[in-house]
Amino acid sequence: MSLTLSEAAGAVQTGHGQPPALGLWSTADRGRTLVVHVPHKQNERIADISVNENSRSVLVEVVRIGVPGDNGARLVRSTRSVPLAAPLGNRRLTMTWDGAKVPLLQAVPAGGEDTQESAAERAKKELVTLIDTLEPGSALPSERVLSERLEIARMTLRHAVDELTLAGKVSRRRGSGTYVAESKLLCRITPDGLDLDPTSPGAGFGHVHVVRDVVEADEQVAADLGIDRRDLVLHIGRLLLVDHRPFGLVSRHIPIARLAETPGAPSALRWFSERTSRVxxxxxxxxxxxxxxRLLDLSQVQPMLAWHKIALDDKDTPLERTRVLARGDRVVLDLSGQ
Structure with missing residues (x-):
């Protein structure tokens, strides 16, 4: 394909002069339009631009007109938009100025100008527009439907959904799909984990014990508690629920050897906690x-807020380790009482 854009019919060329130090390019219309930015002397004008393209390369040939004037004229920038027969894609792009090759850089404006969106950016905008029309907790259309509706590849769509998940706009449920993020919940940190503010939405706030067992300490638990790996610890785990759906996890690990120092009464755990001097x-x-x-019924890319507490006695001996893991897209921490 050859395309010529004339700007000064019948003008006479007056010598080649020096080619520009560089040229900038970008694309528009999903790669079907090539936008060329050429910095050149003010006493030179672009007469013609021809574009020759094949399956592997695109050649942009710029023909200039020299206008009489000071050779030290200041630099100006000319911008031309040229339609292509096919999207630029990965084809090699070359530009010449009166036959001399010009180094090319892809234009990445700092701001204030319209820039060509990537497919993922366009998908994110389309998804946010869709999300704004749905109620919190509503399911998004399937990946196949969204891919066809937005006319983008599934891999690109997944990348956009991943970013919206990290931004807290949507959440993924294992084997179920993608859902609009639910309302925020104001929570307070307590000695046992998290308490929901009574004014927050979600009257079904509660918990269920999912672990209460004696296990061997893993590397991280052992390091936090100052014990040897595989020493026995009491593990108490609770699944936090909001409106009967998983919201977070609380895990407490207490060294059995130190718990044995308590009187052994039914209130042993409370007595043990009262030994805490600092946290x-x-x-x-x-x-x-x-x-x-799996317990939270979420994808592993879902952002979570992790709260770690190490309780120590008056001799700085670790007594217990508590880890609270809550959905980062829903929790708002109230630290006013801390």
């Missing part, structure tokens, strides 16, 4: 382990 706490973004993701 080291850290809060960070995290993801669930495969086992935690």
């Amino acid at each position: 080291d706490t850290r809060i960070q973004l995290s993801t669930a382990t495969p086992a935690e993701a």
Whole structure:
């Protein structure tokens, strides 16, 4: 294909001069339009642009007109948009200026100009528009339907959904699909984990015990408690529920050897907790382990808020380790009482 854009019919060329130091390019209309930006001297004008393309390459040939004037004229930028027979894709792009090759860079404006969106960015905008029309907790259409509706590849769609998941706009449920993120919940940290603010939506807040057993300490638990790996610990785990759906997990690990120092009465755990002199706490973004993701019925890419607490006695001996894992797309922490 050859296309010529004339800007000054009948003008006479007046020598080649120096080619531009570089040319910039971008695409529009999903790669079917090539936008060329050429910085050149003010006393030169672009007369013609011809484009020759094949399956492997695209050649842009710029023909200039020299206008009499000072050779030290300031630089200006000319921009031309040229339709292509097919999207540029991965084809090699070359540009010449009066036959001299010009180095090319892809244009990436810092802002203030319209830029060509990537397929994933376009998909994200389309998805956000769709999400705004749905109620919290509503299911999004299937991947196949969305891919066809947005006219993008499934891999690109998954990338866009992953980013919206990390941004807390949607959540994925294992084997079920993708859902609009549910309403935020104001939570307070307590010695046993999290308590929902009574004014928050979701009257069905509660918990169920999912683990209460004596197990061997893994590497992380042992390090936090200052014990040897595989030492026995009491593991108490609770699944937090909101409106009868998984919301978070609370895991407590207590060294059996230190728990044995308690009187052994029914209130042993409470008496043990009362030995706490200080608490080291850290809060960070995290993801669930495969086992935690199964309990929470979520994808592992779902952002989670992890709260770690190490309780120590007056001799700085670790007494217990508590880890709270809550859905990062729903939780808002109230630290006013901390």
